[in-house]
Amino acid sequence: xxxxxxxxxxxxxxxxxxxxxxxxxxxxxxxxxxxxxxxxxxxxxxxxxxxxxxxxxxxxxxxxxxxxxxxxxxxxxxxxxxxxxxxxxxxxxxxxxxxxxxxxxxxxxxxxxxxxxxxxxxxxxxxxxxxxxxxxxxxxxxxxxxxxxxxxxxxxxxxxxxxxxxxxxxxxxxxxxxxxxxxxxxxxxxxxxxxxxxxxxxxxxxxxxxxxxxxxxxxxxxxxxxxxxxxxxxxxxxxxxxx
Amino acid sequence: xxxxxxxxxxxxxxxxxxxxxxxxxxxxxxxxxxxxxxxxxxxxxxxxxxxxxxxxxxxxxxxxxxxxxxxxxxxxxxxxxxxxxxxxxxxxxxxxxxxxxxxxxxxxxxxxxxxxxxxxxxxxxxxxxxxxxxxxxxxxxxxxxxxxxxxxxxxxxxxxxxxxxxxxxxxxxxxxxxxxxxxxxxxxxxxxxxxxxxxxxxxxxxxxxxxxxxxxxxxxxxxxxxxxxx
Numbered sequence: 001x002x003x004x005x006x007x008x009x010x011x012x013x014x015x016x017x018x019x020x021x022x023x024x025x026x027x028x029x030x031x032x033x034x035x036x037x038x039x040x041x042x043x044x045x046x047x048x049x050x051x052x053x054x055x056x057x058x059x060x061x062x063x064x065x066x067x068x069x070x071x072x073x074x075x076x077x078x079x080x081x082x083x084x085x086x087x088x089x090x091x092x093x094x095x096x097x098x099x100x101x102x103x104x105x106x107x108x109x110x111x112x113x114x115x116x117x118x119x120x121x122x123x124x125x126x127x128x129x130x131x132x133x134x135x136x137x138x139x140x141x142x143x144x145x146x147x148x149x150x151x152x153x154x155x156x157x158x159x160x161x162x163x164x165x166x167x168x169x170x171x172x173x174x175x176x177x178x179x180x181x182x183x184x185x186x187x188x189x190x191x192x193x194x195x196x197x198x199x200x201x202x203x204x205x206x207x208x209x210x211x212x213x214x215x216x217x218x219x220x221x222x223x224x225x226x227x228x229x230x231x232x233x234x235x236x237x238x239x240x241x242x243x
Numbered sequence: 244x245x246x247x248x249x250x251x252x253x254x255x256x257x258x259x260x261x262x263x264x265x266x267x268x269x270x271x272x273x274x275x276x277x278x279x280x281x282x283x284x285x286x287x288x289x290x291x292x293x294x295x296x297x298x299x300x301x302x303x304x305x306x307x308x309x310x311x312x313x314x315x316x317x318x319x320x321x322x323x324x325x326x327x328x329x330x331x332x333x334x335x336x337x338x339x340x341x342x343x344x345x346x347x348x349x350x351x352x353x354x355x356x357x358x359x360x361x362x363x364x365x366x367x368x369x370x371x372x373x374x375x376x377x378x379x380x381x382x383x384x385x386x387x388x389x390x391x392x393x394x395x396x397x398x399x400x401x402x403x404x405x406x407x408x409x410x411x412x413x414x415x416x417x418x419x420x421x422x423x424x425x426x427x428x429x430x431x432x433x434x435x436x437x438x439x440x441x442x443x444x445x446x447x448x449x450x451x452x453x454x455x456x457x458x459x460x461x462x463x464x465x466x467x468x469x470x471x472x473x
Contacts, residue, residue, distance in 0.1 A: 051379060074378070078381025081379075082379035082380075084375070086370075090373070092398060101390055101391075102381055106386070
């Protein structure tokens with residue numbers, strides 16, 4: 001579904017953010033990307049739907065190359081859902097309109113069709129009664145659930161999560177993770193940048209560990225948590241699991 | 244000076260000053276603000292577009308307009324446009340552009356330079372995550388700007404845009420160099436005709452003062468309401 005091969009990215013001439021990254025996400029697979037901050041994991045996931053340009057290598061989604069200048073990027077992005085660390089709901093629109101905007105303007109759905117879809121999804125994330133509110137009136141956890149619903153409204157073939165719980169207060173993390181776990185169990189193809197190792201051990205198929213722009217380890221979940229081969233991954237795990 | 248202050252001359256001139264003068268002033272202000280905002284937003288988008296040439300052209304335009312006194316631009320425009328039109332259309336005579344059309348075009352072009360800087364600041368005040376989220380949903384550049392970035396930029400900048408419009412309202416009085424009957428022009432004509440300069444100019448100043456004061460107060464109210472909304 002998502003093929004990443006030999007991707008390198010530089011910021012300016014000197015700083016290399018990604019070094020020859022190669023991996024893939026199969027259909028219905030859940031891949032968790034973890035690693036210390038500044039390791040390039042967010043950059044990598046943003047390269048997948050070309051929100052960040054990269055200089056070398058190829059990425060393709062469902063066989064369509066994202067770095068091909070001839071690719072219709074808006075059309076491709078419309079098929080891949082993305083959830084951001086800071087939610088990025090549109091603050092000037094009501095919750096329901098946040099869910100309808102792209103459905104109507106990008107997919108060309110009628111307003112009624114979009115509303116029906118939106119309200120079904122709000123129901124699913126348990127926020128039906130907040131439909132008429134503005135994003136600022138919701139808690140962080142609620143906003144992130146709306147953001148997931150907004151992405152799902154486009155009927156995506158895959159979902160990208162860029163640290164979806166990092167900006168949340170601890171008591172709100174589980175409500176967001178619950179939605180993501182359900183999604184994973186339904187067979188959604190997911191690439192998730194997160195430090196939530198509980199989530200990883202529950203639903204991930206594979207875990208990718210990145211450090212300093214490199215994919216250091218790319219292993220089946222059981223192998224990764226059982227006996228990470230690299231020192232760096234072992235150190236990282238011992239640090240985040242020791243508490 | 245005030246011993247023979249004649250209030251009646253003001254009273255008699257009221258219909259003329261307001262129906263003719265103020266109507267013109269408000270029409271010119273509203274149309275210039277609207278045109279300046281649209282044109283200015285386009286200039287702001289050009290400056291932020293990332294295409295070096297477009298950004299450069301827009302930047303030069305803004306710097307140029309902001310380096311000239313408005314009254315000079317009004318004056319030059321009124322006398323030059325007929326000749327530029329003649330040159331462009333290849334007509335045998337300078338084309339006729341009315342004083343209203345000429346002043347409107349001038350104000351739109353001039354205000355666009357100022358509005359563009361306000362809108363540029365507004366667009367830059369939106370976090371980069373917003374356009375990223377819009378693009379991730381499949382919106383193209385035009386849709387991202389139209390539905391996500393510009394509405395927020397406009398809302399954030401509304402108080403500043405309105406303040407600039409109040410300044411514009413005062414600046415429209417400069418059309419006197421074209422002998423147009425705006426509010427000040429009307430007052431001035433009556434003043435000259437009746438030899439009542441003191442009364443008419445004091446009254447005109449008072450009207451401008453009251454309107455601008457009330458409008459500024461309204462903008463401050465709006466500002467505090469926007470602050471609560473955020």
